[in-house]
Amino acid sequence: MNAIDTALTGKSAVKLISGNHACALGAIAAGCRFFAGYPITPSSEIAERLARRLPEVDGVFVQMEDEIASMAAVIGASMGGVKAMTATSGPGFSLKQENIGYAAGAEIPCVIVNVMRGGPSTGMPTRPSQADIMQARWGSHGDYPIIVLTPASVSEIYSETLRAFDLAEQCRSPVVLLYDQVIAQLSETVALDGAGHASATRKWASGPRAAYQPYDGGSDAIPAMARPGDGYRTHTTGLTHSESGFPTQQPEAVTRNLSRLFSKLERHRDLIDSSEALHCDDADVVIVAIGISARAATRAVEQCRAQGLRVGLFRPITFWPFPEKQLRQAAAKARAVLVPEMNTGQLRLVVERVLAGVAVEGLHLFSGEAITPSDIAARATALARGA
């Protein structure tokens, strides 16, 4: 890390930086030493920063021929034992999906940043959206678990980038860092305090080499990885595999391995879950929002509270696996729930399922503009007054 970045991440340094810059700083601080990507608005500033910074810390930056190859390179680097990431947006996230599924199935730790811009297709490259919530979870074919984090501010992009690398290593899983164009390119005065951060390390194979099984989940459902050069015999494939790592379609072995894969994240929810509840304890109306919409909702909640209305905000920070228990608790007294989001109802669908029986209303904007506090406050006020 060079002097400027050290100063930025020092204990009390306050500096004006953008969300994408914070992401690059977080990656370096987390120990990321490999980036492969293909530039795309509005994520390119991450690649731009890392292209300069990674060589200074003996890391590698590669601009690949496209997003498919970038994702493959990230997986390869991680299998080589290096913390690796890529960053993209819009169509680029679609292109990465096949290999994201590979990383999930083969359990390769890696971090994928997706800055959400307007879609579908090429859509609106310079405008914000929150329409990749479902793609981040279900974008690759087949059934697989994945971790998705949704920060809402520049300082949280930094801290969640640190956490993304930790969770990827600890859970042997791809982790998607998902945020909108507004906070990606927004510059804010922040104090980045990663000083006390101790980066998580991967569970490497140890013990007798002859007994090593690359996909034996052990006691915590997370298999130990063979570090290249340590002499453990291993095999990695996108085909369904048994504990040995070799392909199999034998029903019992397939069921056993996939069941472990699916249980893996559930067993580590204490580590993974993160959410925030603001004024929810007595709330008649609970707003559920992420990213810039949650920032607008925070102001709306304060405006409603000033009017004496019992309105609260629930904000998932880990979005997938969805913090269901925490939402149910936050909305325990709610008569109505309002979901402002920059899409046609992806988060609302989740909330409706989790809070079945509670009236859930969506506030959807997909014009390429951010939802304003006054729009949210107006709807929340009407709901709180029973209109």
Place this chain on the structure above:
Amino acid sequence: MQDARIEIRIGGTGGQGLILSAKILADALAAGGKHVAQSQTYEPTSRGGYCNADLVISDGEVDFPITTALDQLVLLDRLAIKPSWPLLKPGALVIADTRLCPELPAGNYRRYHLPLSRTALELGSERVTNIVALGALVALSNICDRKRIEQAVRAETPRGFLDLNMDALKAGYAVHVQAAAGNNAEVNVGT
């Protein structure tokens, strides 16, 4: 909830350096201990399309970082009028370039129609219109200490352009005074 929130927009077209001037002002304010959020809207065309660079300034943490009610507006192209005018607070400060933004809608604003781009041209390059505008904004709004804005301009300027940018900033401080003296500008306060 009422907090001491000030919102500023610099509007024009891509390529005018609007985001740079906003970043310079944001850096200067942050150095003075303010909490600042600086955002922008731009078109994929980058050059020539509508662009604005906004600041939200507060003594405490900025909750919602996007502008919703402008206290100060700088207009460097007529394209910026339509998206910005509805956001103006009554009595807001409006600084517009006489050449690039010749006509302004009516309203109860502190309006300064100033020869910003012409001043830049006279200094040798239209490219420093953004810095002339920044100087005019600082002079007319007192939003920021002059020493801090000068430090921020220095920090952001490549060495070869330093003299030109500092001249542009200082010309910007004085442009409203000179314009009024030379009857070059429509200075329209509270109409």
